[in-house]
Amino acid sequence: MSFLKKDYPWIQLPLITCAPMLFAATGELAAAVSAAGGIGFIGIGFKEEDLETQLSQATRHFQTTHKDVKMATTSPEVLPVGVGFLNWGANLDAALPAIKKHVPAAVWLFGVAKETMISVYGSWITRVREVTGGCTKVWVQVGSVADALHMTVDMKDSNSVPDVLVLQGVDAGGHGLKHGAGIITLMPEVRDTLASKGFPDIPLIAAGGISDGRGVAASLCLGADGICMGTRFLACSQTAITQGYRNEILRASDGGRSTVRSTVYDRVRGYVEWPEEYDGRGVTNQSYFDEQKGMEDEENRKLYEAEKQKGDAGWGVGGRMTTYAGTGVGLVKTVESAEEIVRKTREEAKKIIKCD
Numbered sequence: 001m002s003f004l005k006k007d008y009p010w011i012q013l014p015l016i017t018c019a020p021m022l023f024a025a026t027g028e029l030a031a032a033v034s035a036a037g038g039i040g041f042i043g044i045g046f047k048e049e050d051l052e053t054q055l056s057q058a059t060r061h062f063q064t065t066h067k068d069v070k071m072a073t074t075s076p077e078v079l080p081v082g083v084g085f086l087n088w089g090a091n092l093d094a095a096l097p098a099i100k101k102h103v104p105a106a107v108w109l110f111g112v113a114k115e116t117m118i119s120v121y122g123s124w125i126t127r128v129r130e131v132t133g134g135c136t137k138v139w140v141q142v143g144s145v146a147d148a149l150h151m152t153v154d155m156k157d158s159n160s161v162p163d164v165l166v167l168q169g170v171d172a173g174g175h176g177l178k179h180g181a182g183i184i185t186l187m188p189e190v191r192d193t194l195a196s197k198g199f200p201d202i203p204l205i206a207a208g209g210i211s212d213g214r215g216v217a218a219s220l221c222l223g224a225d226g227i228c229m230g231t232r233f234l235a236c237s238q239t240a241i242t243q244g245y246r247n248e249i250l251r252a253s254d255g256g257r258s259t260v261r262s263t264v265y266d267r268v269r270g271y272v273e274w275p276e277e278y279d280g281r282g283v284t285n286q287s288y289f290d291e292q293k294g295m296e297d298e299e300n301r302k303l304y305e306a307e308k309q310k311g312d313a314g315w316g317v318g319g320r321m322t323t324y325a326g327t328g329v330g331l332v333k334t335v336e337s338a339e340e341i342v343r344k345t346r347e348e349a350k351k352i353i354k355c356d
Helices: 026-035 050-062 092-102 112-131 143-151 185-196 214-222 243-251 263-269 286-292 297-314 327-331 339-351
Strands: 015-018 039-045 079-086 104-110 136-142 164-168 175-178 204-207 228-229 257-263 276-281
Touching: 015 026, 015 339, 026 039, 026 263, 026 339, 039 050, 039 104, 050 079, 050 092, 079 092, 092 104, 092 112, 104 112, 104 164, 112 136, 112 143, 136 143, 143 185, 164 185, 185 204, 185 214, 214 228, 214 339, 243 297, 257 286, 263 276, 263 286, 263 297, 286 297, 286 327
Parallel strands: 015 039, 015 228, 039 079, 079 104, 104 136, 136 164, 164 204, 204 228
Antiparallel strands: 175 276, 257 276
16 A cells, blocks of 8 residues: 555545535545545546636645644655546546646546547556656546456556555445455456466555445455445545535435446436446436336426426435445435545554554
8 A cells, every 4th residue: 555655645544535516525624634645536527617627726725724734745746635637528628738737646537438439548658758758647436356457457558557546335325336355355356367367566446435444444454455445435624515405315225225236327317428338327216116106307407497497406315416425425424524434444444453
C-alpha cells in the first residue's frame, strides 16, 4: 500500500477514496476527502462542460477551507483530486483542455462496452498522459477477472496499462456489471490472476458494499491497496444531493433486500446510452414495483416526470425518484462531513489491522 504514496504523497493509509458519483461528487467534496488524507474524485461523467468549473472549485477550497492542510503532490501544478468520466458518453477532446490546465492527480475511466474497452480506454490513457506529462495517473474501473486481464495483458504492447485498477463488486450502488462477483471473491481472484500473468504489483482499489472501517479492513485482507466508498459519502454534508435523497439513504436498511440491480432507474430518467452489460443498483421504489407488475416504460416515465414536481417528497418506497445506493446502505446512519467520514473510517480500520 505504501507505494501509492509515491504518486499521491498527501495520502494517509489505509487509503480511502470517494467514488466519482455523477452530479453528487463535486469539487468541494473531492477537496474535503483529499484534505483528510484520502483521494476525492469529482463526478464529471459525460458533462465535460462542467470540468473546469469543478476543478476550479476544488482549487478554491484548497486555498480557503483547507488552506492550513499540507497537501504535498508530485509536482506543483498537480491538483490533489481526481476526476471520473463515464466513457460511453464522455468526449476526450472536450475534456483535455481542462485536464491540461488544472492537472488532476488522477482520472477514473468507466462505462464502455466490452468490445470497445481497449480502444477507448487506450486512447484516453495515452492522451491524458501526453497532455499532463505523466503527472495525471489513470484509474480504470472493472468488475471481472476478464476485464482486469483486458486492462493489463491486452494493453501491455501499446504501453497503455492503467496506473490503478478499481475492482467493483456487485454490492456497489449505482452502475456496474449486471453479472459479477462480490468483492470478497473478486479481489483475491484478480490479484492471483494478475500475478500469474506478470502484473503482481498493479494497485487494486476495492469498491462495492464498503461502508465502514470493518469493510476497509476486510478489503485489505483480501489484497486491496485501498478502498472506495460511494454510498457512505451520500450521507455527507458536502455532497450535492437533495434532502429527499439523503433522507432515503438514512432510512433504508437491510440493503440486500431494500436495493436491487435494474435498468428501470435509467429508463425512467431517459439515460439509455449505457452499454448492454451494465445496470444500476438502487433502493426499491414505485418505479421498480410498477415495472415488475408489467407497466410499460412510457407510462413509467410519465409518472416519474410528474413525481419530480413533488421535490423531496418524491423519494421513498412509495415515491419514484431514484436513490442509487449499495447493499451497505443499512450501515449508513448519520450525516457527517467528508473529513469525519474519512478519519473515522480510517481509524476504525487501523484498530482492526495494524497499518503504518
